[in-house]
Amino acid sequence: MPAEDRATPKWRPRQRTLKSFQAEFDFSLKAICTRMLERHRDTIRTQKPHVAVAKLMPIIQTTLTLANRKGFHSMSLRDLATESGLSMGALYTYFDTKDTLLMMILGEVSSAVSEALGSPPEGFADNPAERLHWLLETHIYLTEVMQPWFVFAYMEAKAFPKEGREKATKSELLTEKMIADALADGVESGLFSVGDVEFTASLIKPLLQDWYVKRSKYRRRGISPEQYVQAVTEFVETAIRCQSEPLPRKRHRANHRSETAAAAAS
Template sequence: MEAFRAAWPFEGEAFWQTVFEMHKDKMQIKNPRVAIVNLEKIFTATFSLTTEKGFQAMSLRDLSSEAQISMGGLYSYIGSKEDLASVIEGVLRACIDKVVAGLNRANLEPVDFLRTLIFSEIYMVEVLRPWYQFCFMEVKGLPRSQQQQTLELELRFEKSLIEVFEKGAASGVFSCTNPQLLASQVTAQLEQWHLKQWKFKLRGVTNDDYAQFIFDNLMRCLR
């Protein structure tokens, strides 16, 4: 986990700088020093209010009060709740893409790639838990176009799994007759961990325990 945190700056000032760079063209505030402080306030408040009352029930006035930013100041960063949801989905999508692209550049063998992908997915969601939970718990309350974008996040990860299954099968390392179905099964197991982690923690299961369990089961399916 610590190695993942060191490799991928998905926390702290560096992360909020990335959020600013991704969306600065849509904001009125162009000073990064000012913007990154307030972006952190806005999104932290959004996740807090969403947990408390749900995104649908949250108003921008609620957000202004929770973030301690005036309504005028808030509109300098976001134009609507839909804009806010779009940014959250976009940030999570960009983080997933960065991790997968990094693994592809490493040119790992299929078994090593698969293990690293599983562990990285669990670590990434642990670090970005509020962003993940927003996308997958609030999806029903989003406009249809944003619902589709959020659902595509799941398909992006499945695509990476399918590709490594097929690559391993082509090289004779894996035996897999239905990579699409296997990828869907793995995704469902990971979502169970992310969305109902309390149940596993009651049993003393750690991130590493669960990641290793998923990987070991996968290897049994692929051989």
């Protein structure tokens, strides 16, 4: 039951959906593993690209599954070999160290963040609310598509070599900075009423993280990515909206409060 189906008063702009995001970016396992191969031609000893990608896919897939279940450290390479249908020796043609495997995954996560969030559509200069909405929306759709990757990065980053921690931290701060910038924009143009934009940005961030860290909770409740986008946007906008004037936004529906209520009630 997509939100678009219900009766709506008057005018309804086209909402960006998970599907439209997926049409825009290719974050499929295959695509990611292809990029991964390109970035690690030096450590991956397999010559033929199509063979390498074909084997990388189950390796990475299984790694994410096992590591997210028990922790990366607790996942033994023997388990990984068995589950992914390879031998111990074969694994080592795709990485030279268990830590390298970790870094390969972290690298794809942070580059995915840069790619998806790094190039916002133009024309946001005069519309901070829409810019903020785009940020939240894009982040949620990205982490939806790459959920196990982001959980992995979130849970394992701190435990590991310095380089990995820095990569994760930098990626996190980038997101927070972008939110803060959008907020600052809105404050400047008098649309938002925010005391400390950076502090507020750091309150918004956990709302985005919860979507992938606690994904199963929302799945259990039947909350779709689109519904989550709407709820978070609304929650945030209501909290930061300048009381004196309402927030006009092209893409947003008029009577949004009661509507989310209906959408959210499973």
